[in-house]
Amino acid sequence: MTKRQEVLADFGEFALRSQQLDSVLAEACRLVGEALETGRAKVLEIQDAGKTLFLRAGVGWDPGAVGELRMPMEEHTSETFAVAAGGPVISQDIGREDRFDVPPFMREAGVVALVNVPIFLPGGRAYGLLQVDDTRPRDFGNDDIQFLRTYSTILGPVIDRLLMARDLRRSEERFRLTVEAALDYAIFVTDPQDRIADWLPGAEAVFGWAAEEAVGQPAAITFTPEDRASGQDRWETDTARREGVAPNVRWHVRKDGGRVFIEGSTRALRDADGTLLGFLKIGQDVTARREAGERLRESEERFRQFSDASSDVIWVRDAETLRIEYLSPAFEAVYGESREAVLGEGGLQHWAGLVHPEDRERALSMIRQVQAGERVLNAFRILRSSDGETRWIENTDFPLFDASGRVQRIAGLAKDVTEARMSAARLEVLVAELQHRSRNLLGVVASVASKTLGHEGPAADFQARLQALSRAQGLLSQFGSDNAEVGALVRAELAAHTDVRPPKVVVSGPRVLLTARQVQNFSLALHELTTNAVKYGALRDDAGQLTVSWTGDQDERGQRRLTLDWIESGMELQPVAMTRHGYGRQLIERALSYALRARTEFVLGEDGVRCRIQLPLQ
Known part of the structure; x- marks a missing residue:
């Protein structure tokens, strides 16, 4: 009895000194094995919600089994029987045991x-369970059982204390790792006088002071001079002391004098008796987010001012539902409808109802194209109900x-172009009328010339040149603008004198436009080249x-420039053509250079004319 009391005392002293659960359990097994003179004992821990037994500690067993062996906690085992009974279970000889099964590894x-x-x-x-084993048949007596009951009763609270201490250490370690990793959060603790007591890594990262610099300083060092002057630091601690917590949302200063915007709080720390221990201050550095928010608000305000002042309609729709998320005020002036009519449910149908029936399907198909990721330009008519x-x-x-x-959203700009279209239509009518009158005037001049000068000699040449100008005017009318295409001018002039068919006549070149000012002189040059070819050259x-x-x-x-080559070949020039320097050649070599800043080359070869005209393009 004395020896066993000494074992209990030794175990108690060891348990008080040690904080490691495995060490305490291993010592418990050693002492109980010695006390019962078996030299073998083990502690089995219940795991997996009562489904598994884990050999947590032991003496007299293979070291490979301790800390490794797991076995199912089955219904017909001595271990399960003991837990269910709530007391010791003894087997004097497992070879004769018929009450329960014994794990094979024990046999x-x-x-x-065993007990x-x-x-x-x-x-x-x-x-x-505390399990004591013997390699000989043994009748564990009442003294043995009472000793083991006392021993297990002591083990329970010791294990519980060590488990709680282990969980506390793990929790503290998790907390330490968490606060040390939260570098964008300034976390520090102050005493009841608001002097800094603990300065965590996040506080150093946000404010710049190292822990040895900050500890002992008043927390007011993080406040701006104007907030210290107005007593905001004292208001925070007074409010937290009175109400438990106080908001801390304002600009603060860093060690380098820079400023950071903090969103956080100051919380009073009290013990179980309510005595104030100090204050916990936690704040997140949201400077970048706040500045980004300010920039976003400024951008939104600029956009609002722009859209409010714009005479064009600016709109944004959700790409999936097509519901309008934004519509500028210009909509009411352009469409003659209130914005509320198309901003709610059914807004798309209401907007489509304003579109002219002949243009409605095309306008809706354009929206579907934009939903698919395309950019489109569309013109349609609307019927304004207001007027x-x-x-x-x-x-x-x-x-x-x-x-x-x-595609998250679709957006667009809508412009009322009614007046522009009407002006363009009126201008087109005026241009057509002017060109028609120009052709009529050229016809009148040609008629007067023929009646005055007759139809022969220079009068005929004069009339032909007037007709060339008239053809140029006709092409300008045909193109519907103040431009005409080079190929059309060449083919029209040739067609007026001969059949434009290969291989006798070959015409080729890209689409190049000339202005009305260039067309007049260029057409006369083409006319001279053509008539000379008909009279003396390749077309004769x-x-x-x-x-x-x-x-x-x-x-x-x-x-940019136009380079035109006129090449005649395959014939012999008449002597008169070789020596003649008439109006046409002068027009090409001098007039084009003067009027249109053109470069020309005019060569009379043995087999025909070669002419190159290089004309600057606008």
Whole structure:
């Protein structure tokens, strides 16, 4: 009895000194094995919600089994029987045991007799079992059983204390790792006088002071001079002392004098008796987010001012539902409807109802194209219910993508172009009328010339040149603008005198436009080249060939220009043609250079004319 009391005392002293659960359990097994003179004992821990037994500690067992062995906690085992009974279970000889099964590893280890004593934690929760084994048949007596009951009763609270200490250490470690990793959070603790007592890494990262610099300083060092002057630091601690917590949302200063915006709080720390221990201050550095928010608000305000002042309609729709999220005030002036009519449910149908029936499906199809990620330009008519007018709208629609590249919204600009279209139509009528009158005037001049000068000699040449100018005017009318295409001018002039068919006549070149000012002189040059070819050159009989080609290239200064080559070949020039320097050649070599800053080359070869005209393009 004395020896066993000494064992209990030794175990108690060891448990007080040690904070490691495995060490305490290993010592408990050693002492109980010595006390019962078996040299073998182990502690089995219940795990997996009562489904598994884990060999947590032991003496007299293979070291490979301790801390490794797990076995199912089955119904017909001595361990399960002992936990259910709530007291010791003895087997004097497992070879004769018929009450329960014995795990095979125990038989293999030579166990003959054993006693299982359940270990309960405070509150009655089963932790596991203290199991003492013997390799000989043994009748564990009442003294043995009472000693083991006392031993397990002491083990329970010791294990519970060590488990709680382990959980506390783990919790503290998790807290330490958390606060040290939260570098964008300034966390520090002050004493009741608001002097800094603990300065965590996040506080150093946000404010710049190292812990040895900050500890002992008043927390007011983080406040701006104006807040210290107004007593904001004292108001925070007074409010937290009175109400438990106080908001801390304001600008603060760093060690380097820079400023950071903090969103946080100051919380009073009290013990169980309510005595104030100090203050916990936690704040997040939201400077970047606040500045980004300010920039966003400024951007939104600029956008609002722009859209409010714009006479064009600015709109944004959700790409999936097509519900309007934003609509500028100009909508009411352009469409003659209130914005509320199209901002709610059914807004798309209401907007479509304002579109002219003939243009409605095309306008809706454009929206579907933008939903698919395309950018479109669309013009359609609307019928304004406010005044019954038909107005032309020009819409520029485009998709807005999210970060993943998906069309999130669609937006657009709508412009009332009714007056512009009407002006363009009136201008087109005026231009057509002017060109028609120009052709009529040229006809009148030609008629007066023929009646005054007759139809022969210079009068005939004069009339032909007037007709060339008239053809140029006709092409300008045909193009509907103040431009005409080079190929059309060449073919029209040739067609007035001969059949434009290969291989006798070959015409080729890209689409190049000339202005009205260039057309007049260029047409006269083409006329002179054509009439000379008809009278003396390649178009006089079937022997010759004419090739007219042009390109749009750049000169040495990078300016766009037209280069036209007129090449006659395959015939013999008459002597009169070789020596003649008439109006046409003068027009080409002098007038084009003077009027249009053109460069010309005019060569009379043995088999025909070669002419190159290089004309700057606008």
